[in-house]
Amino acid sequence: MGIKHKVDSSIPIIIDKMGYIFNPLILRFKSEKNQLLIFYFHGVYESSQQKKECHVSPQNNITKEQLSDFVKYFLLKKYKFISPKDLEKGLDKDKSYVMITFDDGYYNNFYSLPILEEFRVPATFFITTRNLVSNSSYWWDVIYKYRTREGVSLELVQEEQESLKRLHHSEIDQYLLDNFGDFCFTPWSDLDRPMSSIELKVFANHDLVTIGNHTHSHSILTNYNLAEAAEEFKKSNDILTKIIGYTPTTMAFPNGNYSSSLIEVANKAGFKYVFTTKSYINRLPLKYGNIITLNRFMGRAISIHSYGTFTRLGYNGSLLFNNFKKKIKDLI
Ligand SMILES: [Zn+2]
DSSP, X not given: OOHHHXXXXXXXXXXXXXXXXXXHHHHHHSOOTTEEEEEEEOOEESSHHHHTTOOSOOTTOEEHHHHHHHHHHHHHXXXXXXXXXXXXXXXXXXXXXXXEEEEEOBGGGGGGHHHHHHHTOOEEEEEOHHHHHHTOOOHHHHHHHHHHHHTOOHHHHHHHHHHHXXXXXXXXXXXXXXXXXXXXXXXXXXXXXXXOHHHHHHHHTSTTEEEEEOOSSOOXXXXXXXXXXXXHHHHHHHHHHHHHSSOOOEEEXXXXXXXXXXXXXXXXXXXXXXXXXXXXXXXXXXXXXXXXXXXXXXXXXXXXGGTHHHHHHTOOHHHHHHHHHXXXXXXX
């Protein structure tokens, strides 16, 4: 490992370590008004035991217990949990808000309902409709399940997943068929399967649930032309509207990839709010125009107590260090 690489990887860790000490002190004096924090998760485990079954790629999955702690943490800090309907009504810039979102449309998202009901907090779920209508496993889980069974390390699995993110969904399908055979898309259990249409209908009817668009094929849209992107939004919205009885006004970009032209396409498709994976606080008032782009923090597969103060202050070691490096580069 070169010296530069060593410095690059250790500085963010040092910043984070200092954050654990200083964040609580800073937060005693800093106002948290005027901010909306949005988090994204993928799956929900009923227990930590389920994690060990290795049926779903573990990034951004949360146990029921961690979700419960997450909600309690922000309620205690006087944050209000909101839904897209609350965004429409407008937010008070003297208050602090938090929003829970889940991407992809896993059946296991049902496990979040008892927690949402217990605390009466809403959540927004972005659904990939192609998996829903075909009851097929998500491609990143196919890689994870098969490779883990072969004994491949998580690091190498993640490398293989990353390498496929440059591709069109039809190329990813082909890669999986070539590597894992004709039945690779068949889910292994309730943990890795998508919701069915009937289940989604029931789920969407819940008063704490809002459904959003996550494209039809979980397309990483920067790999597609704009006409294909428009088709991905439309196909998904048509299917969702038929099932849930309303047309989603919210959309989350798969893998967080987007461009200003894609925002324009999303605007034309009728979305009012689009969700990215940029790790920043949304400041109030939100910029009102035809379409509002919202930042989201990655919901981590660990206790909120270990990263909550960082999100409330809107930074973490790598983000701060990368921004600093960029500023220095701009100056030079
Ligand atoms: Zn996704």
